[in-house]
Amino acid sequence: MERKDVESLFARVGTLRALVVGDLMLDEYLWGKAERISPEAPVQVVDVTREELRIGGAGNVANNLVSLGCQVAVASVVGGDEDGTVLLHAFSGKGIAVEGIFEDPQRTTSRKTRVLAANQQIVRIDRESRERIAAEYEAKIVDFLRQRRGEFDVILISDYLKGVLTPALLEAITAMAREWGIPVVIDPKGNDYAKYRGATILTPNRKEAEAASGIAIRDEESLRRAGARLLEVADLTALLITRSEEGMSLFLRSGEVVHIPTFAREVFDVTGAGDTVLAVLGLALAGRAGFAEAARLANAAAGVAVGKVGTSTVSPAEIIGSLGFQHGDSDAKIKNLDVLAGIIAGEQSRGRTVVFTNGCFDLLHVGHVKYLQKAKSFGDILVLGLNSDASVRRLKGDKRPLIGEDERAHILAALDCIDYVVLFDEDTPLRLIETLRPAVLVKGGDYTPEGVVGKNVVESYGGRVELVEFVDGRSTTNIVEKILKSYS
Numbered sequence: 068m069e070r071k072d073v074e075s076l077f078a079r080v081g082t083l084r085a086l087v088v089g090d091l092m093l094d095e096y097l098w099g100k101a102e103r104i105s106p107e108a109p110v111q112v113v114d115v116t117r118e119e120l121r122i123g124g125a126g127n128v129a130n131n132l133v134s135l136g137c138q139v140a141v142a143s144v145v146g147g148d149e150d151g152t153v154l155l156h157a158f159s160g161k162g163i164a165v166e167g168i169f170e171d172p173q174r175t176t177s178r179k180t181r182v183l184a185a186n187q188q189i190v191r192i193d194r195e196s197r198e199r200i201a202a203e204y205e206a207k208i209v210d211f212l213r214q215r216r217g218e219f220d221v222i223l224i225s226d227y228l229k230g231v232l233t234p235a236l237l238e239a240i241t242a243m244a245r246e247w248g249i250p251v252v253i254d255p256k257g258n259d260y261a262k263y264r265g266a267t268i269l270t271p272n273r274k275e276a277e278a279a280s281g282i283a284i285r286d287e288e289s290l291r292r293a294g295a296r297l298l299e300v301a302d303l304t305a306l307l308i309t310r311s312e313e314g315m316s317l318f319l320r321s322g323e324v325v326h327i328p329t330f331a332r333e334v335f336d337v338t339g340a341g342d343t344v345l346a347v348l349g350l351a352l353a354g355r356a357g358f359a360e361a362a363r364l365a366n367a368a369a370g371v372a373v374g375k376v377g378t379s380t381v382s383p384a385e386i387i388g389s390l391g392f393q394h395g396d397s398d399a400k401i402k403n404l405d406v407l408a409g410i411i412a413g414e415q416s417r418g419r420t421v422v423f424t425n426g427c428f429d430l431l432h433v434g435h436v437k438y439l440q441k442a443k444s445f446g447d448i449l450v451l452g453l454n455s456d457a458s459v460r461r462l463k464g465d466k467r468p469l470i471g472e473d474e475r476a477h478i479l480a481a482l483d484c485i486d487y488v489v490l491f492d493e494d495t496p497l498r499l500i501e502t503l504r505p506a507v508l509v510k511g512g513d514y515t516p517e518g519v520v521g522k523n524v525v526e527s528y529g530g531r532v533e534l535v536e537f538v539d540g541r542s543t544t545n546i547v548e549k550i551l552k553s554y555s
Contacts, residue, residue, distance in 0.1 A: 068351075068360035069473075070390050070398040074406040076354045076364075077383040080136040083353045084218060087132070088142045088208070088240060089125030089225030089232060089254075091168070092177030092195065093150050096121070101184035113184050122157050123179060125225035127380075128254075131346035132223075133161050134380035140219070142167030142208050143231050144200045150176035167211040169204055177229055199230045209239045216247060221353035223345055224253040224266075234262045241265035252349040254341050255279070260301040268305040268358070269297070270344055270365075276308045294318035305358045309344060309369070317362045325359050327366045343372040343381055397480035401488045404502060410487070411450065411503050420446030423505035423521075425496040427454045429468040430543040431478055441535045442509040443484040450487045450503060451479055452496040461494060469547070495520040504528060512536035 098117040105112045122130050125143060132139045141163055145151035147170045154176060158165045177195035181188050222244050226232045242265065244251040250267040260279045263269060277284050279300075280293040290308070298306050298318055306318040314329040347368040351361035367389045371381045390398070402410065411421055424442045428435055428451075443449040453476055459468040468475065476488050491499055500508065500521035508525045512534050516522060522532050 068356060068364055068390075069401075070387060071401045071403045071406070072356075072360075073364060073387055073390055075403040076351065076356065077136065077387070078406045078409065079354065080350065080383070081138070083220050083350065084138045084140075085129075085132050085349060085353060086140050086142060086167075086212075086215075086219045086222045087125050087129045087225065088167075088222065088236075089128070090177065090227040090229035091122075091126045091141070091143045091145055091154055091231075092124035092179055092227070092229070093154060094121045094123035094127075095119070095178055095180040097180065097182045099182070099184055101189060111184070111189060113182055113189055115182075120153065120157075122154065124177060124227050124229070125342075126154065126158070127342040128223055128225045128346050129158070129163050130161065131343050131380045132350060133163060134382055135346065135350060136383065137350055140164035140167055140215075142211055144169050144171050144174065144204045144208075146170070146174040146176040146196065147172035148176050150178050167208065169207050171200065171204055174200075174230075177227075195229060197229055199233050200236075205233055205236045205239075208236060212240065212243055216243075219247075219249060221249055221349045222251045223349040224251065225342065225345060226254060226256045228256045237262050238264075250349070250352045252345060252352065254345045260297055264300075264302045266301060266303060267352070268307060268348070269301060269303060270307045270309060270341065270348060271297070272309045272341065273311065290316060291318075291324060294324065307344075307348065307358075307362050307365075309341070315362055315366050317358060319358060325362065327359075327363055329366065329370060340369050340372045344369050347381075347386070397477045400480035400486065401476050401490075404489055404491075404499065407450070407487055407489050408502050411448070414448055415504070415506075419448055420507065421503065421505045422446035422449045422507040422509060423452065423496075423500060423503060424449070424509040425452030425454070425491075425499070426511075427459045427463065427468060427543075428475055428479055429459060429463075429470055430546055431475075432543065432546060434537050434542065436482065436484075438511065438535050438537055439479075439482060440484045442533075445507045445509060445533055448486045449484060450489065450505065451485050452499045453479065453488055453490050455490050455492045458492055458494060469543070497521055497524070500524050504530075506530045508532045510534055 096119040097115045099113040099115040101111040101113050103112050129139045129141050145154055145168060151170055155165050174196040180192040182190050241251050253263050253266045253269050255263055255269050255271050258278050273284055276293050280296045282289055282293040284290050284293050294306055304320050308316045312329055315327040317325040344365045348361050348365040351364045368381050368386050371385045371389055415421060422442055422445045456468055456472045472490055479485055480488050497520055501524055508521055510519045514534060516532050519532050
């Protein structure tokens with residue numbers, strides 16, 4: 068998934084609605100120093116210096132989604148106790164809808180207490196209920212879902228085997244999701260994946276995949292057999308096995324397998340990384356990304372998450388920054404129109420002069436460079452509208468372009484004089500001009516002012532058109548003719 072497409076996904080994430088279903092818990096962190104041994108037993112004494120409560124379990128998936136800008140609702144069961152009240156207040160404070168969370172006085176809300184010294188866990192203490200929720204609470208969650216048909220773009224299920232996700236509830240959820248035509252993304256637990264039948268995709272780690280498939284994963288052949296078995300057992304569209312430092316492996320029903328290498332990161336804590344993978348994968352699928360694109364995005368997010376201590380969230384900026392580090396600086400200049408429109412509006416509000424020009428720029432040459440440098444001199448920011456491959460073919464014939472749109476975009480983005488590159492499929496850049504509203508519209512000297520597309524639009528709000536002469540004898544056509552003459 069290219070950086071510009073990731074930016075577009077996050078630009079519209081506020082319109083996406085996700086439902087998280089699963090086991091909720093509080094993660095308590097006691098931070099301190101361990102500098103002595105207890106005289107009572109051979110154990111460390113931790114002097115607590117700081118305490119912190121975070122939303123954990125399925126709640127951390129919801130928390131990740133909120134940090135990414137998504138609209139979120141949660142369905143679950145908590146105990147009728149103080150910790151349950153704390154969770155409900157925490158969700159409400161983050162704008163997460165809690166109408167689907169039901170209180171059962173007979174249950175204990177899960178709380179996991181971690182004691183840490185020097186950024187290392189010393190011990191973990193669990194207090195929770197693990198038995199299955201009663202049938203009446205299954206029915207309440209199902210009724211909640213039925214009343215909200217059409218309200219969600221994706222359902223994310225986070226199973227910690229604490230009793231909320233009963234087989235009957237899972238079956239009802241996947242059946243409704245299929246009826247509504249939305250994906251169900253599940254972080255599974257346990258050895259019986261048949262209970263997840265009909266889900267869109269599962270995200271087990273290697274150890275979980277081994278236990279559920281009964282196949283020890285030692286090499287690529289055993290990995291493929293384990294993936295194929297789990298796809299069949301759970302009747303999935305796809306399966307994503309996370310493999311720690313070895314990255315991720317995506318298995319598709321078609322038989323295709325995609326291996327995604329991990330990002331090189333210093334790992335501080337893997338706690339909650341699976342929640343981050345689930346959240347970002349589900350969000351990307353809700354935004355209509357393909358499975359491979361969604362998995363690569365989740366992989367990048369996981370690389371950010373493991374660099375933090377404790378159950379943490381990641382932001383769009385962190386994910387985009389991670390992708391930018393992987394692909395190079397030129398990616399940062401290439402934008403889709405929906406993202407670029409917001410950037411340019413902000414620059415214009417600060418009084419900066421925006422210049423726009425467009426063209427095919429096939430086989431970049433010195434004439435192009437001098438033209439673009441002159442265009443930049445008319446203002447503060449130069450935006451280049453670049454004809455897509457399809458657009459070039461319609462304008463110049465089936466033998467063009469000589470260089471594909473992605474390569475042309477990256478070559479142009481490497482020029483200092485260009486601030487942003489945006490591709491367009493239409494024959495003219497009129498839609499770009501109407502959206503961006505540049506102060507200066509630049510075209511080549513072979514045009515007359517009356518022949519410049521967008522002239523009337525720009526002049527209607529006080530902008531102007533500038534014509535720039537090209538360097539004589541410098542053109543893509545001349546270069547092609549010279550090559551043919553030299554090598555024919």
